[in-house]
Amino acid sequence: MNANMLPGLALLLAFSSTVHAQGFAGLGTEAEGFAIPIPDYEFEFPQDHGAHPPYRIEWWYLTANLTGDDGRDYGIQWTLFRSALAPEEGEGWQSPQLWMGHAGLTTPDDHFHAERLARGGIGQAGVSIQPFAAFIDDWSLKSVGPADDAFDNLSVTATGSNFGYSLSLKATGPLVLQGDQGYSVKSAAGQASYYYSLPFLEVTGTLTLPDGEVSVTGQAWLDREWSSQPLSETQTGWDWVSLHFDTGEKLMGFRLRDRQAEHFTSATWIQSDGTPFPLSDGKLTLTPLMETKVKGRSVPTSWRVEVPEKSIDVQISAVNPQSWMPVSFPYWEGPVKIEGSHGGRGYLEMTGYPIE
């Protein structure tokens, strides 16, 4: 699960004063006419790497934990969101498909961000399958390797007004289906999405910072998810982690906060060979340990993560507690360090924390 928002709402914001958003970024709205994910879906690749216009929302979401040749920790985020106003693709300006790109670069004492918006149907943003390329403006996440496996060798690039990065990604493990064979349930009421990940990516490349360029190496995690109504009406936001343990094992977990019922949790334990073990509601416990004041909000930037079934009891803490993405729908997204039963590093994302 990753941050998902409706760029369509950016339009709404621009044109009206009243936004009746239910849940974070209006994700709890009805799925009128849009396709709904169903269990036992047979994924087909490379087709499913591409866009699914009948579904309301979709994303190509990359996070990477990096170490610079200066010895410092860095993190980058690259995301392309698709948001459909209607469940179809159209030509030219009339296309109801809208695209949004987010790029983030976190250092121990700085956080850079940029956002791009684009209409579908005109070629400013989109996803091509053969060869794979997800792009918006001059930003792209694209296949650079041989055509047979789209995700084996990738490159990713983004530039903001004060930062940029250009990285090469090489897959060292398989693609992982999240949830029940890629059918990821989001609430007790049954809201779900299609969700798969590429958690085994080796990274080399260059970051451009105001002080100059830094060569980096590290690990990346690519998420693919699409859905039409992932949140129930009473869910207000989520806390999501993707963790790379030093043992080569991985954990994806999230907690959906509910204003009326118990929080809903879901997780996937991934062995170092890529074999996933879905962990249903309640098997993962996420406990906030320390809150940080970020842009007028109290955001937990240190957590206790427990999966007793897998003997996991770790504390994760933000590399930079001020990793705030002040974009159309603001959220917290940044790299974390892992200590406790396991060591390692990962990414944390938190949405729906209100201004106090």
Added chain:
Amino acid sequence: MRRVALLALLAHWRRRPGQLATLLIGIALATALWSAVQAINVEARSSYDRAATVLGTDRFKTLTDPSGPITLETFISLRRAGWLVSPVLQDRFVSGDTRLQIVGLEMLTAPAGSLPVTPAGGEDVNPLDMISAPGLGFAAPETIAQLDSRNNLPPLQASDLVPPGQVVTDIGTAERLLDRQGEISFLMVLPEQPLTQTALSDVAPDLILKSAEQQADLARLTNSFHLNLTAFGMLSFVVGLFIVHGAIGLAFEQRRGTFRTLRALGLPARDLMLLLVIELLVLAMLAGAIGIAIGYAIAGALLPDVASTLDGLYGARVPGVLSFSPAWALAALAFAILGALVAAGQGLWRVQSMPLLASAQSRAWATVSAVSLRRQAMAGAMLIAAGIASSWLFNGLLAGFALLAGLLLGAALLLPTALATVLAIGASSSQNAESQWFWADTRQQLPGLSLALMALLLALAANIGVSTMVGSFRLTFTGWLDQRLASELYLTVSNAAESERLETWLQGRAEAALPIISVDSELEGAAGKVYGVVDHETYREQWPILSARQGVWDDIAAGNSALINEQLAYREDLAVGDPVNLAPGWTLPIAGIYSDYGNPKGQAMVSLDLLESRYPDRPRLNFGLRTDEPDALATALRAEFGPDAVRIVDQATIKRFSLRVFERTFTVTAALNVLTLSVAGFAMLTALLTLAGLRLPQLAPVWALGMTRKRLVRLEVIRSLALAALTFVFAVPVGLALAWSLLAVVNVEAFGWRLPMHVFPTQWLVLLLLALAAALVAAILPARHLARTGPANFLKVFADER
């Protein structure tokens, strides 16, 4: 005490309602014209601001393609190369009676602040409705109110942020409405750009980057027009103040007895002053309010003409309906009060310095001494000199208007001296006692009438000046149109294929088909157009060349020189032989300069071959046709190509249209002219009316000596007519000087063209008759009063002799 004193002072007005009316009307008229002009200016400027804000042209750089619309592909290439730009498609839209400007924005990439966000509390907008057919538009409430239902527009929502006459909508909707698929008029460049991006010359070498300042030229272009209006408003304000000055001065003179009595009863001079100032303030506020109401009505009546003028001249859209602004009303009221205080200053000063036991005898105005007349004349001469000096010392439109103001006011101040001189000559050459008395009595009245006559001079001179300017312009303009529109038919085709077919078809059918192609360019760094022309006798014989070197058309045909319009030559101080920069990296020597009236921007002409070699993709869509039988050819063309493929306009239609735009441009000027003249006529009437009551003591002895009342009345009327005629005689040279400075200084500064001056004596005759008629009307009322004055009243003068 103060209350009683105030009542005593106010009683004066109750006894003389006519005088009260004069005062109120004077202030009201002065306020009315001034505030009307201000209201028009405020309305127009606010709509320019709205236009600039919505499109962000005041804040954002833009990319344009000089040779035409930008393609969608170019936009995408730029975005993919890291250029944060947002497309805008705008054009005129005509459907039924609806004429609008459609502005299509791309909502997702448009920079913040350029979107017409509906005001708080507005309806929600579904983004899907915004981008899918039929779309959604935003327009000013007054625009929506004016639309009829027969149009193909999308549903419209009211937004105060959209300028009138404009519909802001999604670019996809605009593309559909305007039938311009895949076209973009210009790209807005967002202020924040990414760290790295491909150079513009590598992505889109044809595009030109313009800074925000270069864009905001609507305000600059229209500035001269508004300054013009302001000058007229100021003129009528000054004329109005003459009336106020007269009325207040008279009221003070007539109340000298009351003042003395009040002072003698113990009212301190300070309190008396205070009461008079309060009285004045109350009257000024009352009259100011009336003036504002009249001004609002005048502005409302003139605004449609102003709007069409601005649209025709500069393409600036201004609402035809006036909105009421409290700030404007308050400013106008303050102006009215200030004006009344200035006009009353002299009167108040006299009351202040009046000795307690001064004679309470009212005089028909203190006789102006020769010394003060000379001082006034000196001041007038200095004003004229200062006006001339300012036009030498300073540049710009303001210096031009300083010259005008100096000329007008200086001439007005010189008028009494000039009239006195003429009357003195008249007196010295008169033979008998009666005529000697007539001249002497006229001179004696001069001080009382001089202000009204000065007002008349101002109005007459302004009238002569402006009508000479407009007349000269019209004459030059029509002659120029004949030269410029030499072709009998003008054609527009829709695409390059039609164009080729047309050229082939026309061979042998028309004497010549002259392609007219143009590109938008930066002429010496400012927006303008470059035209390409073929070498043809039409140009060689007809083109309105102002100055050129020998063999100009051979040089143009050879492609080694350019022609530029007069505006560009004045603005950049260019002369024949100088190099002119036609586009970045393209400079040619100037072979000639031509007149180009009605166009505010710079323009250049080069050979068609040269232009087409620089801009190879420009299709030839416009043609001028030379033919002896335009009607037959037009019919044949329509039959061959169909009415949709070829648009045909004949020369006469274009001329008619151009002249109509021209006439509309000066409708406002003409209306203000008439209004100013009426105000001056009214000033004359009030002056004569007030003098009439005071003249009985001067007429009684003449009557007693045996002159009949009938004869006296006739002489009074003749005197009034003679003074008006004399004033007119002085007004003619002042008016001509005014016309000259309008044509040679103000026009050059405002529009960039200098016009030859023509004189129109028949117009003067009409004006003279008007002035005489005004004088006659003004004299008849008091004359009738005199004729009806019984002998007993004449005798009473001697009985009451104090």
